[in-house]
Amino acid sequence: MAKKRQERTLVIIKPDALNRGLAGEIIHRFERKGLKIVGIKMIQLDDIILAEHYAHLVDQPFFPRIAKFMSEWPVIVMALEGLEAVNSVRLLTGETLGRHADAGTIRGDYSMSVQANIVHASDSIENARKELARFFKPEELFDWNCLDSQAIYAEGEGEEDDDE
Numbered sequence: 001m002a003k004k005r006q007e008r009t010l011v012i013i014k015p016d017a018l019n020r021g022l023a024g025e026i027i028h029r030f031e032r033k034g035l036k037i038v039g040i041k042m043i044q045l046d047d048i049i050l051a052e053h054y055a056h057l058v059d060q061p062f063f064p065r066i067a068k069f070m071s072e073w074p075v076i077v078m079a080l081e082g083l084e085a086v087n088s089v090r091l092l093t094g095e096t097l098g099r100h101a102d103a104g105t106i107r108g109d110y111s112m113s114v115q116a117n118i119v120h121a122s123d124s125i126e127n128a129r130k131e132l133a134r135f136f137k138p139e140e141l142f143d144w145n146c147l148d149s150q151a152i153y154a155e156g157e158g159e160e161d162d163d164e
């Protein structure tokens with residue numbers, strides 16, 4: 001079986017979460033899971049970065065509405081690190097339409113909407129790499145040794161081939 005490595009992924013805490021005072025709860029959920037925060041900041045998005053970020057949706061009729069929503073208020077961007085972090089964060093995030101998302105997921109627990117669905121999370125390793133480069137300068141991402149990681153993972157986990 002393939003080696004499972006530490007990955008980094010991008011989360012955006014969207015304007016609806018900020019407006020509802022949920023930012024702390026969202027950050028808390030990722031931290032409690034065992035994901036390591038390696039970058040975090042508040043920024044205001046503009047049309048240029050949104051057209052890049054939502055390039056797969058720019059031709060959709062709802063794109064102008066998302067772009068307005070995402071640029072009208074600031075957002076919090078976060079880089080999270082962990083073993084298979086991209087998939088792990090997507091599982092915590094839940095499906096796009098909040099009212100259909102599984103209970104226990106962030107979208108499932110806190111949202112009803114498709115647009116106001118609390119967080120963005122990178123959907124692949126390749127997109128995570130691109131999105132982290134889009135939103136963070138290299139010096140805004142930190143390599144730090146989390147003392148808790150010995151309790152979060154088994155010794156050597158992710159260094160050897162897993163046989164699952």
Ligand code: TYD
Pocket residue numbers: 057062066095096114115116117119120121123
């Ligand atoms: P998408 O990349 O399809 O989903 P996800 O965020 O789960 O990876 O869509 C990006 C965002 O675009 C989505 O989080 C909310 C918004 N959106 C709408 O507002 N209406 C829609 O019909 C869709 C599909 C997405």
